[in-house]
Amino acid sequence: MGAPPSRPADRALARPRRRPLAAVAALAALLAVGAGVLVDLRTPAPRPADAPAADFSAARAYRNVEVIAARPHVAGSPANDQVREHLVGALRGLGLETEVQDTVAQEAGQLQRGNGNHSMGRVRNVVARLPGTDSTGRVFLVAHYDSVQSGPGGNDDAAGTSTILEVARALTTGPRPRNDIVFVLTDAEEACLCGASAFVSSHPLAKDGGVVLNLEARGSTGPVIMFETSRNNANLVELFGRAAPHPVGTSFAVEIYRLLPNDTDFTPFRDQHGLDDRPRFIGLNSAYIDGGAIYHTPLDTPEVMDRGSLQQHGDNALGLARALGRSDLPTLWSGDDATYFPVPGGLVRYPGWLTWPLALAAVIGVLVLGLFARSRGRTTGRRLVAGFGLALVPIVLAPLTAQLFWAAVTAIRPGHAELLDPYRPTWYRLAVVALAAAVLLGWYALVRRWAGPIALAIGGLAWLALLGVPLALFAPGGSYLVVVPTLAGVVAGFVALNTRIDGPWPVVAVTAAAAVGVVVLLPTVVLLFPALGMAMGGVAALFAVLLGLAALPVVDLLHPQAGGQRGMRALRARKLGTLPVCAAALAATVFAGVGLAVDRFDAAHPAPTHLMYAMDADTRQARWLSHEEHPQPWTAQYVGGVERVGGEFPGLDDAELRSGPAQPADLPAPKLEVLSDTGDADVRLLRLRVTPQRQVRLLTVHVDGDTAEVLSAAAEGRMNSFSGPSPNLPWTAGLTFHAPPPQGIEVTLKLLRKDHRVRVMDVSDGLDGLPGFRPRPAGVGVAGSHSSDMLAVARTYPL
Numbered sequence: 020m021g022a023p024p025s026r027p028a029d030r031a032l033a034r035p036r037r038r039p040l041a042a043v044a045a046l047a048a049l050l051a052v053g054a055g056v057l058v059d060l061r062t063p064a065p066r067p068a069d070a071p072a073a074d075f076s077a078a079r080a081y082r083n084v085e086v087i088a089a090r091p092h093v094a095g096s097p098a099n100d101q102v103r104e105h106l107v108g109a110l111r112g113l114g115l116e117t118e119v120q121d122t123v124a125q126e127a128g129q130l131q132r133g134n135g136n137h138s139m140g141r142v143r144n145v146v147a148r149l150p151g152t153d154s155t156g157r158v159f160l161v162a163h164y165d166s167v168q169s170g171p172g173g174n175d176d177a178a179g180t181s182t183i184l185e186v187a188r189a190l191t192t193g194p195r196p197r198n199d200i201v202f203v204l205t206d207a208e209e210a211c212l213c214g215a216s217a218f219v220s221s222h223p224l225a226k227d228g229g230v231v232l233n234l235e236a237r238g239s240t241g242p243v244i245m246f247e248t249s250r251n252n253a254n255l256v257e258l259f260g261r262a263a264p265h266p267v268g269t270s271f272a273v274e275i276y277r278l279l280p281n282d283t284d285f286t287p288f289r290d291q292h293g294l295d296d297r298p299r300f301i302g303l304n305s306a307y308i309d310g311g312a313i314y315h316t317p318l319d320t321p322e323v324m325d326r327g328s329l330q331q332h333g334d335n336a337l338g339l340a341r342a343l344g345r346s347d348l349p350t351l352w353s354g355d356d357a358t359y360f361p362v363p364g365g366l367v368r369y370p371g372w373l374t375w376p377l378a379l380a381a382v383i384g385v386l387v388l389g390l391f392a393r394s395r396g397r398t399t400g401r402r403l404v405a406g407f408g409l410a411l412v413p414i415v416l417a418p419l420t421a422q423l424f425w426a427a428v429t430a431i432r433p434g435h436a437e438l439l440d441p442y443r444p445t446w447y448r449l450a451v452v453a454l455a456a457a458v459l460l461g462w463y464a465l466v467r468r469w470a471g472p473i474a475l476a477i478g479g480l481a482w483l484a485l486l487g488v489p490l491a492l493f494a495p496g497g498s499y500l501v502v503v504p505t506l507a508g509v510v511a512g513f514v515a516l517n518t519r520i521d522g523p524w525p526v527v528a529v530t531a532a533a534a535v536g537v538v539v540l541l542p543t544v545v546l547l548f549p550a551l552g553m554a555m556g557g558v559a560a561l562f563a564v565l566l567g568l569a570a571l572p573v574v575d576l577l578h579p580q581a582g583g584q585r586g587m588r589a590l591r592a593r594k595l596g597t598l599p600v601c602a603a604a605l606a607a608t609v610f611a612g613v614g615l616a617v618d619r620f621d622a623a624h625p626a627p628t629h630l631m632y633a634m635d636a637d638t639r640q641a642r643w644l645s646h647e648e649h650p651q652p653w654t655a656q657y658v659g660g661v662e663r664v665g666g667e668f669p670g671l672d673d674a675e676l677r678s679g680p681a682q683p684a685d686l687p688a689p690k691l692e693v694l695s696d697t698g699d700a701d702v703r704l705l706r707l708r709v710t711p712q713r714q715v716r717l718l719t720v721h722v723d724g725d726t727a728e729v730l731s732a733a734a735e736g737r738m739n740s741f742s743g744p745s746p747n748l749p750w751t752a753g754l755t756f757h758a759p760p761p762q763g764i765e766v767t768l769k770l771l772r773k774d775h776r777v778r779v780m781d782v783s784d785g786l787d788g789l790p791g792f793r794p795r796p797a798g799v800g801v802a803g804s805h806s807s808d809m810l811a812v813a814r815t816y817p818l
C-alpha cells in the first residue's frame with residue numbers, strides 16, 4: 020500500500036489558525052492539571068506534639084514509633100515481649116479495658132509459604148476496647164506490633180501500631196462513640212498472620228464480626244493508599260470518601276492486590292464467613308508503600324519514616340473511626356463493588372453495575388465516531404483500519420522498552436535485583452516515563468503522514484475502549500482507567516468534527532478530553548511505580564502510553580501541519596516533527612544517567628545481600644546458602660555452586676539455592692522426646708515433645724514420607740493439616756511452628772504402623788559469631804526477606 024493522498028484525510032481533529040499558540044496553551048493546561056493531580060497526592064504536613072487533644076498528631080505518635088522500633092522484635096523474642104508490655108501500658112493508661120490474648124493459632128486459610136508447610140504459631144495479641152454508648156456492632160482497628168527478624172520495623176508496622184495508639188488517645192478525649200471500638204495489636208503477622216488468625220477464630224470480641232480498618236506500611240514514605248477492601252464495598256467506600264480527610268484509593272489497586280501473592284492481617288478477617296455465608300467482617304486496608312528499598316531490612320528504622328505519611332495514616336484512621344463509631348454498622352454490609360479513584364480534592368465513585376454499560380458505550384462510541392469521521396470525509400476506512408493497527412505498536416513497545424531499560428540497570432548494578440525498589444527511584448521512574456513518551460512521539464512522527472491524525476486518534480481510542488472489555492470482565496474495578504478517558508475522547512471527537520476545524524472549539528474539546536485522561540491515569544502511573552517496583556516498570560509505562568494515546572490530538576498540535584506541503588517546506592515540517600521525540604529521548608537518557616550517578620550503593624544505601632547458614636546435626640555438615648541468582652562479590656565469598664536443600668532441610672524452600680561449604684558450628688539441635696508410644700497392630704499413636712535448645716524463631720517437624728503415612732497430626736493440642744506428599748522430597752509431611760515457647764511444643768502423630776523417621780529443625784537469626792563468618796563491610800547490607808541471615812539446625816530421630 021503506497022502513501023495515500025495527503026488531502027483531505029491528513030486533516031487533524033483540531034487545526035487552529037494560530038497553531039503554536041494553541042499548542043502551548045493546551046500543553047500548559049495539561050501540565051497544570053497534572054501538577055494539581057501530583058499536589059493532591061502529597062502527604063499532609065505532620066502535626067506537632069502540642070496539636071489539640073482531639074486531633075491526630077504525628078509528633079505524638081512518633082514517640083511510640085521510637086519505643087516500638089528500637090530494635091528487631093520478631094514474634095516470640097524477648098524484644099517483642101518488651102514492646103507488648105509498652106503497648107499494654109499505653110492502652111491501660113488511657114483507661115481502656117486491655118488484655119493479652121495468649122494462644123496458639125494456625126496460619127490463615129489458603130496462604131502457604133513456599134515449602135508446602137502449614138504454619139502455626141504461639142501468639143500474644145494486645146486487645147483493648149472502648150465500649151460504645153449504644154453499640155450497633157464493633158469497629159476494629161488492626162495493626163501488627165511484631166517486626167521481621169531482619170529489621171526493627173520502624174514503618175512495618177510501628178507506623179500502624181503507633182497510629183492506633185494515638186487514635187485511641189484521641190477517641191478517649193471526646194464524647195464516647197455510639198459503637199464499640201476495639202484496638203487489636205496483633206502478633207506474628209510477619210511469621211504467619213497467626214495473630215490476626217487467632218483473633219478472628221477465637222477471641223470473644225470477634226465472635227459477632229464487625230468493620231475492620233487494617234493499617235500497614237511497606238516502605239517509608241508516600242501517600243497512604245486504601246488498597247484493599249472486602250467484597251461488596253460500595254457503602255464502605257462511600258463512607259471512606261466522606262470521612263477520610265485524604266482519601267487516596269482506587270478500585271484498580273484492589274484488583275491488582277487480588278492478583279498478587281501478598282497478604283496482610285486483613286486476609287484472615289476478610290476470609291471469615293458466617294453460617295449464612297455472609298462475610299463476618301468487612302473493612303478497608305491502607306498502607307503507604309513508597310520508599311520500598313528499606314522494606315524488611317535493618318534500614319526500616321524510625322528515623323527514615325516520613326512523618327507526613329504517618330499523619331495521613333492517623334488523619335484517615337481517626338476520621339474513619341469517628342464516622343464508623345457513629346454509623347448504623349449493619350447497613351454497611353449491603354451494596355455491590357464500587358468503582359472509585361482519586362481526583363484532586365476527593366474521591367470519585369460510581370456503582371459497579373455501571374461497569375459494563377460504560378465499557379460497551381466506550382466501544383460503540385469509538386465505532387460511531389470512526390464512521391462519522393469517515394462520512395464527513397475527514398478520513399477513510401482504510402486509514403481507520405491502518406490507524407487501529409498502528410496504535411498497537413506503542414502499546415507493546417513502551418512496556419518492552421521499560422523492561423529492557425531495567426534489565427540494563429540491573430546488569431550494571433546487580434544489587435538492584437534484591438531490592439523491592441531502588442533507594443532513589445525518582446530518576447529511574449522519570450526515565451521510564453520519558454522512554455514511554457519517546458516511543459509514543461517517535462511512533463507518531465513516523466506514522467502520522469501515513470495514516471493521518473484522525474485515524475490514529477480514533478485508533479488509539481479504539482484500543483483504550485477494547486482494553487476496557489477484558490478489564491470489565493477480569494478486573495472490573497480497573498476498567499474506569501480506560502473507559503472514562505475513551506468516553507471523554509469520543510465526546511471531544513464529536514465536538515471537534517461538528518465545529519469549525521480552525522476555530523477554538525476543537526482545541527478546547529480535545530484538551531479537555533486529554534485532561535480527563537491525565538486526571539484518571541496519572542495517579543495510576545505515579546502509584547504503580549512504588550506498588551510494583553522498577554522490575555515491573557513496564558506496567559507503569561503501559562499506562563503512561565495509554566495516557567499518551569488518550570491525549571493524541573493534543574500531541575498532534577505539537578506537529579507542524581503536513582497536509583498540502585511540498586518540497587523544502589514539507590522537509591522542514593518533517594524535521595520539526597522529530598523535535599518532540601528527540602527531546603523525550605534526550606530526557607530519558609539524561610534521567611537514566613543521573614539515576615545511575617545518584618543511586619550508587621554506599622554505607623547509607625548498602626547493596627542488599629542474602630545469606631543463610633544450615634547445619635545437619637547428624638553429619639555435622641554445614642553450608643552457606645543464598646537465594647541470589649547471580650551472587651554479588653560479598654555473597655560469592657560463601658557460595659559458588661547450586662543446590663536444592665529441601666531434602667536435608669525440609670523446612671526450607673526447596674527452590675534452587677546458591678550454596679557453599681561452611682564450618683560446623685557448636686549449636687545444639689532441637690531435642691525430641693517420646694512422651695508416649697501407643698496404638699494397635701496397624702496404627703501407631705506418638706506423643707512427642709520437641710524442645711529448642713537455644714533462643715529460636717521457629718521449629719519444623721517432618722515425617723519421612725517413604726516409610727510413613729500420617730493419618731492425623733496435632734501440635735499443642737490443635738489439629739494440623741500436615742501437608743500432603745510433594746514430589747522429589749523424602750520429607751513429605753510437615754509443620755512449621757513459629758515462636759515456640761522455651762518448654763517446647765507437644766506434637767501428636769497418628770501413623771500407619773511402621774518404622775518412622777522424624778526430622779526436626781529450628782531456626783534462629785543472625786550469623787555473627789558463626790565460624791568463618793565475617794561481618795559485612797560498609798556498603799554491603801542485608802536483603803529484606805524472611806530468610807536473611809537465618810541459621811538453621813536440623814536432626815533426624817528414628818522412632
Ligand SMILES: [Zn+2]
Nearest residue numbers: 167175209315
Ligand atoms: Zn512486614
